[in-house]
Amino acid sequence: FNMEPVKLFISTNIIVEHKFLNGGILVGKDGKILKVLSKSETLVYRTYKDVEVIDVGDYVIMPGVIDSHVHVNEPGRTDWEGYETATKAAAAGGITTIVDMPLNSIPPTTTVQNFMTKIQAATGKTYVDVAFWGGVIPGNQDELIGLIKAGVVGFKCFMIESGVDEFPFVQPNDIEIAMKTLEKTNSVLAFHAEMNENTPVIGDPTVYETFLKSRPPSMELKAIATVIALAKRHPNVRTHIVHLSAAEALPLIVDAKKSGLNLTVETCHHYLNFKSEDIPNKATQYKCTPPIRDLKNQQILWEAVKHGILDMIVSDHSPCTPDLKELETGNFIRAWGGIASLQFGLSLFWTQLKNHGLSIFDINRYMTHMPAKLTGLHTHKGAIATNYDADFVIWDPHATILIEPSMIQHKNKLTPYMGKKLYGKVLKTVVRGQIVYEDGKQFNSPVGKLLINE
Numbered sequence: 001f002n003m004e005p006v007k008l009f010i011s012t013n014i015i016v017e018h019k020f021l022n023g024g025i026l027v028g029k030d031g032k033i034l035k036v037l038s039k040s041e042t043l044v045y046r047t048y049k050d051v052e053v054i055d056v057g058d059y060v061i062m063p064g065v066i067d068s069h070v071h072v073n074e075p076g077r078t079d080w081e082g083y084e085t086a087t088k089a090a091a092a093g094g095i096t097t098i099v100d101m102p103l104n105s106i107p108p109t110t111t112v113q114n115f116m117t118k119i120q121a122a123t124g125k126t127y128v129d130v131a132f133w134g135g136v137i138p139g140n141q142d143e144l145i146g147l148i149k150a151g152v153v154g155f156k157c158f159m160i161e162s163g164v165d166e167f168p169f170v171q172p173n174d175i176e177i178a179m180k181t182l183e184k185t186n187s188v189l190a191f192h193a194e195m196n197e198n199t200p201v202i203g204d205p206t207v208y209e210t211f212l213k214s215r216p217p218s219m220e221l222k223a224i225a226t227v228i229a230l231a232k233r234h235p236n237v238r239t240h241i242v243h244l245s246a247a248e249a250l251p252l253i254v255d256a257k258k259s260g261l262n263l264t265v266e267t268c269h270h271y272l273n274f275k276s277e278d279i280p281n282k283a284t285q286y287k288c289t290p291p292i293r294d295l296k297n298q299q300i301l302w303e304a305v306k307h308g309i310l311d312m313i314v315s316d317h318s319p320c321t322p323d324l325k326e327l328e329t330g331n332f333i334r335a336w337g338g339i340a341s342l343q344f345g346l347s348l349f350w351t352q353l354k355n356h357g358l359s360i361f362d363i364n365r366y367m368t369h370m371p372a373k374l375t376g377l378h379t380h381k382g383a384i385a386t387n388y389d390a391d392f393v394i395w396d397p398h399a400t401i402l403i404e405p406s407m408i409q410h411k412n413k414l415t416p417y418m419g420k421k422l423y424g425k426v427l428k429t430v431v432r433g434q435i436v437y438e439d440g441k442q443f444n445s446p447v448g449k450l451l452i453n454e
């Protein structure tokens with residue numbers, strides 16, 4: 001080796017591609033994987049005197065989860081969520097990289113100068129690696145190339161009110177301008193795909209159904225059809241639909257993919273875990289946009305995950321302070337739309353996936369590899385292989401966790417998952433070879449890196 005090995009992780013259950021390996025992972029001083037070892041090779045290396053051996057028995061070691069859709073909100077709305085608390089939650093949940101959305105912070109990541117402000121705010125505070133999305137808003141097209149050069153992994157835009165004034169939504173002609181700019185790059189344009197249909201709000205605002213009816217599936221269909229039409233005119237631009245909820249839109253997506261369009265689609269844990277029938281009156285912790293729909297919709301989304309029509313599963317962690325959730329009035333229309341869940345994704349997916357014909361290896365596919373590919377991080381993250389970053393989650397698939405306030409690292413603890421018991425307990429989270437989180441102990445130092453010039 002051209003690098004001295006410094007750590008040797010050993011387990012009988014290391015997830016390497018679509019198999020379990022009984023062996024080890026040798027990590028260098030630079031935090032990269034030097035070599036994936038067979039059982040017999042580990043016997044040799046474990047005798048090396050300067051190698052720290054971390055033998056976790058039969059606990060699973062797999063690539064750390066990559067959550068490509070997180071709203072950190074710092075600076076400007078750090079009381080909603082910040083880099084320290086968000087990345088602690090990520091580390092506690094086995095996530096080794098988050099990708100920060102361009103909005104809810106003030107300033108939003110829509111200019112190079114704003115991006116520098118964000119970088120400054122995040123520096124030195126993160127327990128896991130952090131990459132950044134840039135934003136497309138009306139009129140900022142001249143900033144896009146600069147933002148790419150400065151290190152954003154791609155761009156996100158809204159096709160409907162975003163909820164914050166600093167991040168106005170775009171019209172098809174703004175999208176067209178952005179696509180023309182991005183055509184010459186390898187960047188990706190992601191869409192919050194709902195378009196206004198001026199659906200009236202009819203009924204009691206404390207009843208979930210009132211909110212649900214105000215955001216029908218047709219709003220997603222309209223936006224997705226618009227995205228597809230624009231993408232067909234600019235086929236060199238990678239396009240991505242964030243947080244799909246409406247199952248009715250899946251045929252459109254299947255057709256677009258069949259036609260060869262470079263389109264990916266994500267859904268979120270909340271659309272796969274909840275159904276509108278069960279949401280109590282005034283329970284605004286369930287409010288997000290697009291909304292959580294009924295059981296039938298949820299079942300179709302699971303089928304779409306199973307068949308790879310939906311490419312990845314992310315959190316869309318978007319918390320706020322309790323007052324903005326309107327808990328006292330229980331007004332679904334006025335409450336902030338956004339669900340807090342960053343820490344729970346691995347356990348949520350693991351607990352449900354067996355009921356839907358998926359396997360443990362699909363965690364890596366849907367929650368790590370595909371988000372890495374979307375954000376261009378797949379060249380050095382998301383796999384246990386030579387030269388990849390030594391980003392791991394070490395976890396016990398049989399142990400259970402109970403979601404209750406004292407275990408939640410998010411700044412604001414309100415979450416619709418409160419009280420849930422899930423399978424899958426994170427024991428250690430390793431970022432570039434360093435243990436950043438260990439169950440039952442304090443967090444180690446904030447060694448997370450900002451991924452801005454990878």
Ligand SMILES: NC(=O)N[C@H]1NC(=O)NC1=O
Nearest residue numbers: 162163288289318337338
């Ligand atoms: N602004 C913001 O974070 N919005 C997010 N929240 C949500 O529920 N959907 C979103 O797009």
Ligand SMILES: [Zn+2]
Nearest residue numbers: 192242243289
């Ligand atoms: Zn969104």
Ligand SMILES: [Zn+2]
Nearest residue numbers: 069101316318
């Ligand atoms: Zn979002």
